[in-house]
Amino acid sequence: MAVIAFKWVKGIAFVIFGIAALRLSRLEIMPTAVDIARFLSVSRENALVHRVADLIRTVTPRQVGAAGIASLIIAVVFFVEGGLLLARVWWSTYFTIGLTALGIPLELYEIAHRPDSIRRYVLLLLNLMILVFLWTRRNEFRGLRPAKTTPAKRRAAG
Numbered sequence: 001m002a003v004i005a006f007k008w009v010k011g012i013a014f015v016i017f018g019i020a021a022l023r024l025s026r027l028e029i030m031p032t033a034v035d036i037a038r039f040l041s042v043s044r045e046n047a048l049v050h051r052v053a054d055l056i057r058t059v060t061p062r063q064v065g066a067a068g069i070a071s072l073i074i075a076v077v078f079f080v081e082g083g084l085l086l087a088r089v090w091w092s093t094y095f096t097i098g099l100t101a102l103g104i105p106l107e108l109y110e111i112a113h114r115p116d117s118i119r120r121y122v123l124l125l126l127n128l129m130i131l132v133f134l135w136t137r138r139n140e141f142r143g144l145r146p147a148k149t150t151p152a153k154r155r156a157a158g
Contacts, residue, residue: 003096003130004082011078014071021068025061093138100131 024030033053037044056064081099084092107124114120 003133004085006126006130007078007082007085007096011075011082014075014078018068018071018075021064021071024056025065025068027061030056030061093134093140097131097134097138100127100134103127104131 031039031053033050034044036053036056037046037049040049042049059067077099081092081096084095104124104127107120107127111117111120111124
């Protein structure tokens with residue numbers, strides 16, 4: 001259940017980011033650090049606010065819109081993953097293992113470029129733990145679905 005919850009939380013985060021990006025892409029003037037600080041109710045001097053404002057200034061509205069659409073597509077994938085795992089579809093663990101494994105090289109790349117970021121190490125560790133957990137339990141979903149019965153079998157049983 002924790003893996004399902006984790007996938008859905010990631011899905012929700014991507015939906016929020018996607019909606020925010022699509023809304024930003026429609027603005028005529030991109031927000032400043034002061035606008036972002038006011039929206040988030042944080043200090044104008046907040047370093048994260050300034051980094052976000054600097055990032056927003058470097059992208060075009062079209063790029064922001066594309067990031068928003070991509071984010072929503074990724075969110076759908078996370079929701080589908082969680083749903084398949086919840087439904088205990090036998091191949092869902094392999095689907096999740098494959099998708100989670102695809103993110104590992106990107107996380108390693110990010111760590112190589114920013115080795116001082118604790119968050120990146122935590123995300124890598126979390127995804128590796130999910131991979132190990134799913135790999136050790138990958139076959140638990142086999143045979144859990146009731147066997148389909150034919151009309152002849154139902155008549156004989158009943």
